[in-house]
Amino acid sequence: MxxxxxxxxxxxxxxxxxxxxxxxxxxxxxxxxxxxxxxxxxxxxxxxxxISRIEELRGIEKVGNAYVIGAGVRHAEVATNPSIKGDIPGLAALAGMIGDPHVRHSGTIGGSVANNDPAADYPAALLGLDATVITTKREIAAGDFFTGMFETALDDDEIITHVRIPVPQTSAYCKFPNPASRYAMAGVFVAKTADGSPRVAVTGAGADGVFRATAMEQALASNWSPDAVAGITVDASGLLGDIHGSAEYRSNLVTVMAKRAVAAA
CATH class of the missing domain: 3.30.43.10 (Uridine Diphospho-n-acetylenolpyruvylglucosamine Reductase, domain 2)
Known part of the structure; x- marks a missing residue:
């Protein structure tokens, strides 16, 4: 060091x-x-x-039909929060899958979002739930926040303070983890938003990081079932390929994880 x-x-x-x-x-x-x-x-x-001791970055609060979660909140807190487990079970389940107990009791939602690792879990939740990232300067929609692998819309002097996550009608997250790191080789977050619109966000597979699977969203709009996404594949040319799995392998994983997530939701 x-x-x-x-x-x-x-x-x-x-x-x-x-x-x-x-x-x-x-x-x-x-x-x-x-x-x-x-x-x-x-x-x-x-x-x-x-910034780990700053009280302003702590706490989970339900405001209207959304949860405002402090950037300094640990993964384990999200995973075990009774209200989140009841209202957004996909988010609680996702937080409980991150790393191991040490990571879940040390890592923060703000740190994960700001780092935007292409295999991290939280970016899929924020994009899938149409969340908003709140900073010391502004509010940024998740769709505008994640701009590429390890890249975000944050300025150098900007600090994430909270994330605001609307409560959906239903949600679920399924991932195929790397057996060593527990990072997602392919993770899919599905949600039916408050107005009934389906959203599907994929992490761990994209060459540019997290992305929405719009073809799956369109299929789910008319038929919310695992069968609706079973025949849809993501183009492998835009996916990661490495020693753990080829792009074609990850393309298949995305479909499998999407089916499981919809079934769980």
Whole structure:
């Protein structure tokens, strides 16, 4: 690990000030991605701004027909929250599938969303549920937030504070995990939104990260059943291929996971 300067922010204003005065800072939330990356010397920030103790980033609250979840909320908190389990079971199930117990009790929803790993789970939930990312500057629809592999619409000095997730009529998430990392080789989040519109978001398979499977959405609009998506395949030319599975293999996984998710929903 390269030398870095560590700062613990006491508030959002404090964190913003530390970011502004640092040469090449990184925000530290749960650290489940950043710290291993630094240990491998793949990242060398001049400063680490730790936001994990900021109370403004905590809490889960239902506001109207949506949940507002603090960016500092741990995966385990989402997975075990009784209200979320009742209203958005797909989101609770997804959070409970992330990594292992250590990761789930350390990693945060804001950190996962900001990092936008192409195999992370939360991006599929936010895109599938038509969520909104709230930052220190603005509100960004999930469809505009995720812009490519490890890329988001965030500015360098912008901090995620909350995510707002509407309650759908129904939802579910199914993934085929890499047996070692537990990251998704293909994960599919399905939801029927409050107005009845189907949404299907895919993670782990796309060469540019998370994406919506619009052909599956159109099929589900007229027939909400596993049979509706059984014959639909995602074009393999836009999918990842690596030592764990070819693009064609992932294309098949997407269809299988979609069928299972619709059945679960």
């Amino acid at each position: 390269y030398e870095t300067h560590y700062h613990r922010a006491g508030s959002l204003a404090d964190a913003a000030g530390l970011l502004a005065q640092s040469d090449d800072p990184k925000i530290l939330a749960g650290g489940q991605t950043l710290i291993p990356t630094m240990k491998q010397r793949l990242a060398a920030p001049s400063d680490l701004v730790d």
